[in-house]
Amino acid sequence: MIDQYADVFEGIGQLPGVCKLTLKEGAVPTVQPPKRVPFALEKRLKAELDRLEQMKIIEKVTKPTDWVNSVVIVEKANRNLRICLDPVDLNKNLKRPHYPIPTFESITQRCAGAKIFSKLDATSGFWSMMLDDESSDLTTFNTIFGRYKFKRYPFGLNSAQDDFQRKMEEAFENLNLGLIVICGADDSENDERLKAALERAREKNEGIKPDPEKTRAITEMPLPENSEQLQKLLGMLNYLSRYIPSLSSLNKSLRELERADEYKWKPAHEKAFSKIKSALCSNLAYFDPKCENIEIKVDASKHGLGAVLAVDDNVVAFGSRSMSETEQRYSQIEKELLAVVFGCKHFHQYIYGRTVTITTDHKPLESILVKPISKAPPRL
Incomplete structure (x- = not known):
């Protein structure tokens, strides 16, 4: 299937349409000076700027612009440089579209019953969104080699995730996907949905961990401080043992403590309590x-x-x-x-x-x- 859709996996894609950045009323432009760059990185920085310019991700700016941002230069493990926009002031003045982002929980619910899974990852996803001219000007940034601006959505803007989610849902509308997580009850259904996703990616391309909230009540559960609290805990565990049989053996030392004449919490009880919490959280x-x-x-x-x-x-x-x-x-x-x-x-x-x-x-x-x-x- 990868060979059949090889073109979909080439380069950086381009989602349909353009995105617009909207400033808040009364926004005051700021101009940031270029940050100093270690001499040892200058040559590699220029090479990366040239590469991004050749890819049409950025372009040189010579005209006056109201907004000029700074950038952060990160050296990756392979010694290549990553140029990240540092739009602190711009972010404070941007209106966020606040598009709903699916939670892990909502995605897994859609995948209920599935046994086969495939995952697609958009290469430099934000760069697949084009900016209109005015928005592009807002992303102008300063370097020791002059000013540049992003023609595509840069990483770092607080509205990027919202616009990306909206664009992806528009592109993959009506497909039975959880984001770009493809799942099926068997190989055939999974392959069918994966093929539909790749077809849509080809069609729309104009260029080329359990939820912590569900277990918080358990992980933050306090130790029982007396017999009454322990009795309450064991009552709940007795109910839960219908669903998690291992609890019956794990709470043995706690049941013995409940029957003891003196309530004295010991390391063995602490160990059992920790194992119980772990069992509860891992069996959802x-x-x-x-x-x-x-x-x-x-x-x-x-x-x-x-x-x-x-x-x-x-x-x-x-x-x-x-x-x-x-x-x-x-x-x-x-x-x-x-x-x-x-x-x-x-x-x-x-x-x-x-x-x-x-x-x-x-x-x-x-x-x-x-x-x-x-x-x-x-x-x-």
């Missing part, structure tokens, strides 16, 4: 938008709220938060219902428009379902 499943059996397990302690999202006997995500001083004065039934509200809000993206089972160990909450709403306390 991806959320399949087509799933049906969605469950949220909630719990309220003295000072905090916790929630677990599970689908088809697999844990998808965790959530927790501390309670305010006012919330800490709630009755226990109010705290437990607050945990239900928190869990539903925290996992709103997953459960909106779906049938969800809420699991709680606080039986008095059932009374809300059997008694008239008018009989419930106002806060409930």
Whole structure:
């Protein structure tokens, strides 16, 4: 397939259309002097400027320009130089388009059920976007060899990622891709989608890690300081052991501590606690938008709220938060219902428009379902 689409892999591409940089009202232009360059790098700097000019990435500037930026020169491992725009003042005065950037979580959801994956990477992606003349003038930069400006989108501008994401989505519209991550249930489906992506890349070319937020509640989980807190922890682990069987063996020393006459936290308990957190974080499943059996397990302690999202006997995500001083004065039934509200809000993206089972160990909450709403306390 690479041989068939060899032209798509050549050089730096060019996405359709041009991009425009928009200044904020009242923006005051600045002119930065050229930065000093070590004598040993001067020759290589000139060679890199000439190379970029020949590639039509930059061009010489002789006319007066209101904005003149500085550049940062980075020496790469292969001794070549990378010229990076340093638009500190320009960035402060640019209006960002704020285009939504897909999260790792949203991408993996689209890939649910896939077994074969391919990944495409745009060569110097930002350079595939052309700037209009006025925007190009804004990127003028100073060097010891004179002024240049970028004809294509330079790295360093705060609007670059937004425009790049928009351009890529426009170029690959209606293709079943997660960014340029191609996936399929088998080799045939993956190859079909990969071919569609390469065809679109050829057609549109006019030139030629689990989400930390899902595990934060676990990684930041405090040590149980007394028997009551340990009992709460073991209750939650007992629930989670339905999904992660290894938890039953990992929490053995903690169960022994719960039964002990004296609560004394030892290194063995610390080790078990760390292993439990590691097991919880490493066993998260991806959320399949087509799933049906969605469950949220909630719990309220003295000072905090916790929630677990599970689908088809697999844990998808965790959530927790501390309670305010006012919330800490709630009755226990109010705290437990607050945990239900928190869990539903925290996992709103997953459960909106779906049938969800809420699991709680606080039986008095059932009374809300059997008694008239008018009989419930106002806060409930």
